[in-house]
Amino acid sequence: MSTDEFDLREPELTAADLLVLDDEHFAPETVAIVTGAASGIGRATAVALAANGLTVVGADIDEDGLDGTVELADDVDAPGTVHPVPTDLTDEDAVEAMVDAAAEAGDLRYVANVAGMQHIASIPDFPMAKYDLLLDIMLRAPFLTAKLAMPHIRATDDGVGAIGNMSSVHGHYATQDKPAYITAKHGLTGLTRAIAAEGEGTLRGFSVSVGYVLTPLMVNQIEDTAEERGISEQEVVEDVMLGQARTKEMMTPAEVANLFVFGFSSHGKHLNGGDMLHDGGYTTTYE
Structure with a gap:
């Protein structure tokens, strides 16, 4: 086997790749926030939610990438819309402005905390500036976004909504040289459960864990x-x-995006505080 057998280019997303569900809240007046929406899983999730008719606030520091996400939603003829909101997730005022923009666009019900980054180094060699940046983006920002979004979700007519956090197999186990990433993903498990504990059954928290x-x-x-x-x-x-x-x-980004679509829908109403583990057997089998 060689790496030539693996096509390591991100696959082109098409309408046929996306899960579309019938749900009373999947409509233009419903708003979803997606962070990390300029590329990868975040982009696919923003497009997938727009394909389900939602109004999506796509947040990312990469403005050109956000424009590409808007174009992709148009290319797949998504009935919903993606509104790009350039956002530095390490800036508390910027995160607050992002949530305000979402609330002004309609009924804010859903948040997909997808934004992430990686740095490869052992613990003794890990730069603390990189550690702080990873934790700011992948743990503090999801906490702050949840803090700001939860009152808006509760203020809807029925209080129904969900906050989905992008976790990983590294939220279940540890491998070497990814200590900050692993710490952040384990922390997201706690945040997810805390959201569920305070959500009174209608405002749900869940996480999504996948492999590579x-x-x-x-x-x-x-x-x-x-x-x-x-x-x-x-x-x-x-x-x-x-x-x-x-x-x-x-996995492809679209396959992960579809998990968020299901998790936000009424079909996922019993997914509350739990994790959607789709990892191909990484964490559940061992040779």
């Missing part, structure tokens, strides 16, 4: 992981990324 997904973030990890571990890029793909998985292919 064909996104720019994942592709960029291959070279870094190879250098850190002293192995080839081929070995990274075969042994590190797919070695323990039973399903020997990577």
Whole structure:
């Protein structure tokens, strides 16, 4: 097996890739926030929710990437709309402005905290500035967004809504050289459960955990992981990324986005405080 067998380019998203559900709240007056919406899973989730007729506030620091997300929603003829809101998730005022913009666009019911980043280094070598940045984006910002969004969700006519957090197999177990990422994802488990505990049954919290997904973030990890571990890029793909998985292919961003669509829908009404683990067997089987 060689890396040539794996097409490591992010697949083109089409309308046929997206889960579309009949749900009374999936309508233009319903608003969903999606962070990290300029690329990868965040972009796919924003488009998937727009394909279900929602008004989506897509937040990201990458303005050009957000424009690309708007274009992709148009390309798949999504009946909903994506409103790009450039947002620095490390800036508290910017996060507040993002949530305000969502609330002004309609009934804010859903939040998908997807934005993430990675840095590969061992704990002794890990730069604290990188640690702080990762935790700010992947744990503090989701907490702050939930803090600001929950009153708006509760203020809707029936208080129904959900906050979905993008976790990972690394929210279930640890591998070497990703300590900040692992810390953040484990923290999201606590945040998810805290949201559920305070949501009174109608405002739900859930997380989504997957293995390796064909996104720019994942592709960029291959070279870094190879250098850190002293192995080839081929070995990274075969042994590190797919070695323990039973399903020997990577997920696509659209497949992950569909999990958020289901989780937000009434079909997911009993998903509250729990995690949607779609990892190909990474964490549940062992040789």
